[in-house]
Amino acid sequence: MTSHAHPVTTPSTAPEPPLWALHRELIGKTVRTDLTHAFHPGQPHFPAFPDEKREMPFDMSRGDGFNVHLYTIVGQWGTHVDPPVHFVDGARPLDEIPVDEMILPLVVLDITERVDADPDAVPTLADVAAWEARNGRIPQGAFVALRTGWGRRWPDPAAMANKDAAGVSHYPGWSAEVLTHLFEEAGVTAIGHEQTDTDPGLATSAGDFSLESYVLERDRWQIELMADLDLVPEAGALIVATWPKPQGGSGFPARVFALHHAD
DSSP states (O other): OOOOOOOOOOOOOOOOOHHHHHHHHHHHHOEEEEOBOOOOTTOOOOTTSOOOEEEEEEOGGGTOSSOEEEEEOOSSOSSEEEOGGGTSTTSOOGGGSOGGGGEEEEEEEEOHHHHHHOTTOOOOHHHHHHHHHHHOSOOTTOEEEEEOSGGGGTTOHHHHHOBOTTSOBOOOOOOHHHHHIIIIIIOOSEEEESSSOSSOHHHHTTTOOHHHHHHHHTTOEEEESBOOGGGSOSSSEEEEEEOOOOTTOSOEEOEEEEEEOOO
16 A cells, blocks of 8 residues: 655755845834725815725625625825826826835924914924934935824814815925925935825915925825824834836825834
């Protein structure tokens, strides 16, 4: 009678591949913080965009063998990426942004305290100087996120828009002086923020999106509607920003997370 039992083998004593060892060490010593809102119909979004539509062409509750969702959304939906082509015709689309740009040092500029007192607050060069006094120069090629506390208002559309009686929105955004410094002097790769727009509410209410134009015209990209920036340190973390790869894509929901030490 022939036995088909597999022989007992001794595990190899070959050294662990360096990247596997690095991964094990990284996972053991860092926290992974999701910076992404789960998107859904009815969530806050740019007012000119249609709401999400979601259908189930296959549904196990109807007796189908599996579940399948059909999503109808604009590219700029929920936590999403804006590539240069979003505002600049012929510029880089999503599929031309290399994976080299998707893992970067994370710098967090925190103006939450000022925003709590004044929702129209924006960052200043003094904020950048104070960050650098505590942490050293902003690394070249970094991702700089603006922490405002505005993400706490998600997913309430009215709270995010924060309109006054005249219909003017009051929410924070970036400033020209800080963006100019980040891109022209510090050489950052990308930016992100918790609000719907790069520009503050006073500007977007008047149809002014010049700061977003400035970012994208410089062949940079950005992540909008970020979540939980209060859970990551202002310096020392890494950010991983990923998204699908639609050919010629002008925007898409993104999955973004940070790796950082617990302390």
